[in-house]
Amino acid sequence: MGGKGRHPEKALTTVQVRALKTPGRYADGHGLYLVVDPSGAKRWLLRIVVQGKRRDIGLGGASLVTLAEAREKALAYRKTARDGGDPLAERRRAQATAPTFAEAAETVHADHKATWKNAKHAAQWINTLRTYANPYFGSKPVDQIQTPDVLRALAPIWLTKGETATRVRQRIGTVLDWAKAAGHRSGDNPVEGVTRGLPKQGEREEHHTALPFAEVPAFVARLRAMSGQGEIGRLAFEFLILTAARTSEVLDARWGEIDEVQALWTVPAARMKAGREHRVPLSARACEVLSAAKALGGGSALIFPGRSGSKPLSNMVFLMALRRMSVPITAHGFRSSFRDWAAEATNLPREVAEMALAHTIENRVEAAYRRGDLLAKRREMMEQWSTFVVTKPRGGKPQDASN
Structure with a gap:
């Protein structure tokens, strides 16, 4: 029965498996063989046709895999x-x-890093998982993570740090979605049912604290008159207010984005929240601010450079100015001030202000029909806003850009 002898009509027995010592291949039937090597070692081999090709599949050593187990494996593979x-x-x-x-989170972070608009957001994404998720299940294989694991991580911060907790939940879900797509786990994402075990969060304030638009002229006058605040920082803040732009858009602005002849600032898509290029018509006052900034910039490519000239101003510059002025608002809130002014103090259509703020048009039908960016109307609006902003406030007067 040694060598290449085949006995399909007579299957092997457990006693034979133990007794066989002559090197060779011994058939058990249906493509399953016991192979005895010259060294005396015994192993199981399954010969089957896989997708049109003959394949030999090892099923393990006979000292570890019994005859019954080898047959069971062979049957499963044949099926x-x-x-x-x-x-x-x-x-x-x-x-x-x-x-x-933890390993999966680092992989997802590395894969998505190039798609994020700035390094700060990329760092925040992974740091929140390292801080709030990894201590609870970072060392656990992704195929073993269940809803109770996610619940334990979120519960301590669900009510005290609601916004952070919501982001952590979403980011955990992203990592586990990747794990499923990569073949590391199956079934539903544990994040999907986790909120059933968490208390209802209170209503969160979604809007940035804003200054009533009627008070903006007085604020700008105070801003220009401030002492102890870098002049380039004051100019950047006024430019932010005049253009109704976001903080990052202003701080990272470069001279290459400015068309001085057309009085136009074109913010590239990569720096916009919605991922689309945004054109900002510049009022006469905004152009004056740019001229003053150029005189102070020392030839930097950045419009509002920091001390080194090669990096932009810190994103804390506006916050520090507001603290010195003891005004409990945010720089971003001036976009709300602008929006309120447009609605209450002008007759321009709502969509003009929405486009000035680079807001995404949620109504698909409206978005499909509105293919232009209403630049001419927005130029009129921004000039009106500038005139309003530099209007002589009560008890004072507007000051020159260089003051």
């Missing part, structure tokens, strides 16, 4: 092959070690 699958590929996937959550 997979008969259904058109690849038993070897499935076995490789099953044997692959699933990464831990």
Whole structure:
């Protein structure tokens, strides 16, 4: 019965498996063989056709895998092959070690890093997971993470740090979605049902604290008159107010984005929240601010450079100015002030102000019909806003840009 002898009509027995010592291949039937090596070691081999090709699949040593277990494995692999699958590929996937959550999070972070608009957001994304998720299940393989694990991580911050907790939940979900797509886990994402075990969060204030628009002229007059505040910082703040732009858009602005002839600032898509290029018509006053900034910039490519000239001003510059002025608002809130002014003090259509703020048009039908950016009307609006902003406030007078 040694050598290449085949005995399909007579299957092997457990006693024979133990007794066989002559090197060779011994058939058990249906493509399953016991192979005895010259060294005396014994192993199981399954010969089947996989997707049209003959394949030999090792099933393990006979000292560890019994005859019954070898037959069971062989049957499962034959069924997979008969259904058109690849038993070897499935076995490789099953044997692959699933990464831990911490490892998976780092992988997802690295894969998505290039798509984020700035390094600060990229750092925040991974740091929140390192701080709030990893201590609870960072060392756990992604295929073993369940809803109770996510619940334990979110519960301590769900009510005290609501916005952060919501972001952490979303980011955990992103990592586990990736794990499923990569073949490391199956079934539903544990994040989907986690809120059922968490208390209802209170209403969060979604709007940035804003100054009533009627008080903006007085604020700008005070801003220009401030002492102890860098002049380039004051100019940047006034430019932010005059253009109704976001903080990052102003601080990272470059001279290459300015068309002085057309009095136009074109913010590239990569720096816009909505990911679309945004054109900002510049009022006469905004152009004066730019001229003053150029005189102070020392030839930097940045319009509002920091001390080194190669990096922009810190994003704390506006916050520090507001603190010195003891005004409990945010720089971003001036966009709300602008929006309120446009609604209450002008007759211009709502969509003109929305486009000035670079807001996304949620109504698909409206968005499809409005293909232009209403630049001419927005230029009129921004000139009106500038005139309003530099209007002589009660008890004072507007000051020159260089003051």
